[in-house]
Amino acid sequence: MMTPQVITPQQMQQILQQQVLSPQQLQVLLQQQQALMLQQQQLQEFYKKQQEQLHLQLLQQQQQQQHAGSKQSKEQQVSAQQLAFQQQLLQVQQVQQQHLLNLQRQGLLTIQPGQTGLPLHSLTQGMIPAELQQLWKEVTNAHVKEEHNNNNNSSSNNNGHRGLDLSSPATPKNPLLNQHASTNGQYMSHKREGSTLEEPSPNSHPLYGHGVCKWPGCEAVFDDFHSFLKHLNNEHALDDRSTAQCRVQMQVVQQLELQLAKDKERLQAMMTHLHVKSTEPKATPQPLNLVSSVTLSKSAHEASSPLSLPQTPTTPTTPLTPLSQTHSVITANSLHSVAPRRRFFSEKYNMPISPGTDYINQNKDFYMNADVRPPFTYASLIRQAILESPEKQLTLNEIYNWFTRMFAYFRRNAATWKNAVRHNLSLHKCFVRVENVKGAVWTVDELEFQKRRPQKISGPALVKNIQTSLGYGPTLSAAFQASMAENNIPLYTTASIGSPTLHSLAHAIREEMNGAMDHGNSNGSDSSPGRSPLPAMHHISVKEEPLDPDDHEGPLSLVTTANHSPDFDHHRDYDDDQGHDDML
């Protein structure tokens, strides 16, 4: 019924439902939320204190102004007043920044507490309570003209001034940006309020939480929702003030998004760094970049040291690492308990189950280090392994090695998947056993391989659809991102794969399908029609992988599962159920 061409909303919902947080994760989120609320209360108190101080200061300064006679001294006092105010403002901003970070932690990502360098002025604009804004107005309105005329010397605060210029509500500097921020602002506030457990209901409102009006700067308390609505309509109606506040909020959101982007970038760099580091002892020349175009050749693993002991210092990462929380990346553990039980990519969708070179290049880093089941069938993986070999033939052991080398997932439960590999080799006609000098090697009969799935929904139409949805259309990506963000969880599908990986996977799939369409004739590296990645992700998400109690290798942390050299030591490293040493 449902054409698998595109991810339908129902499918999306299904995925989201099936891949929501685990009870543990929910608990953690709840705890975070509670802690955050406490912090918010403290912050509110601090705000009030700060504002009182500001009031006092202003009063004092005004008195001094009244007593001061000359214009010059007045101007000096104005400057001093501004400075004092700005110092206070800085204090508040610091607190607000903290607050902001908390919000980010709650809603989006974890930011190092000590992290500085945030654009304070812009960052904090929106967090300034209305009273503070009023204060600022009082100060700025009185002297802004003078300052403008007098080369205002506090250049460092220009931003603050401009950002807080609420007197011109009808000057959207950047419509696009504003629109963007607006959209996301709503969404973000939604997340802030609802990220824990508050589902939107008829009696809920993004601006109403825990009986408190969440309008920036307004903390009016209400007993019931209707009185809040009244308040909302009366106090926060469409006027200059609200408009200005809204605009400030837009900028806040915009800043948050910028910050999020930066932090994502940082995380990516960290992960890349760790990957590289983890592979250092292996002497793999190429940096493991997610977009690396290096084809994984045999030489890569042949250069590996025979000594790289597999005893990966299993640093069992906690299920909810900051990484998994912040970046929606499947960590070894996060996926570990929710991996697909059975199938990889569902062949029903005519997805190219053969991970092509492109796929390997784009995703190898991830699968090499994350204990995530690759979304492809055994047959396609075996074929890939064989085709990657220089001579297009591999011994069984070499196939094993390829599996363990390329996929962290296959460094566990060796008995199981090796059995499956053998089973597949024997079962599928596309794998041909050839007697060799060394013994027996396995090759691929491409024709047979392509004959394997003369399926119904084949053809370019479907392929094109998938292409559109995966690669060329922003729909899927946007939908996924939105879903991920909206749920504030590491989606165990694409999200878990990680947004970069999602794109990589999509790209790989697209590539595969391009190949399928392009060369129905040639080596047919991949002529199998496309399959929707969705089922695969679904599988990834729901798989319940039995954890071997005695599995020393265990789920591989991103750092600990460097490249081993399977050709030499994999049996010791990855085989958890056998200890034979006769490699090659």
Add this chain to the structure above:
DNA sequence: ACAGCATTAAACAGGC
């Protein structure tokens, strides 16, 4: 409900 496929588990045989 059914067929087809993939996965998993297991039994078995042959070779080293």
Add this chain to the structure above:
DNA sequence: GGCCTGTTTAATGCTG
């Protein structure tokens, strides 16, 4: 005898 390789069968689950 133990292990690896290879074949085969069966059970199970998923999907169209």
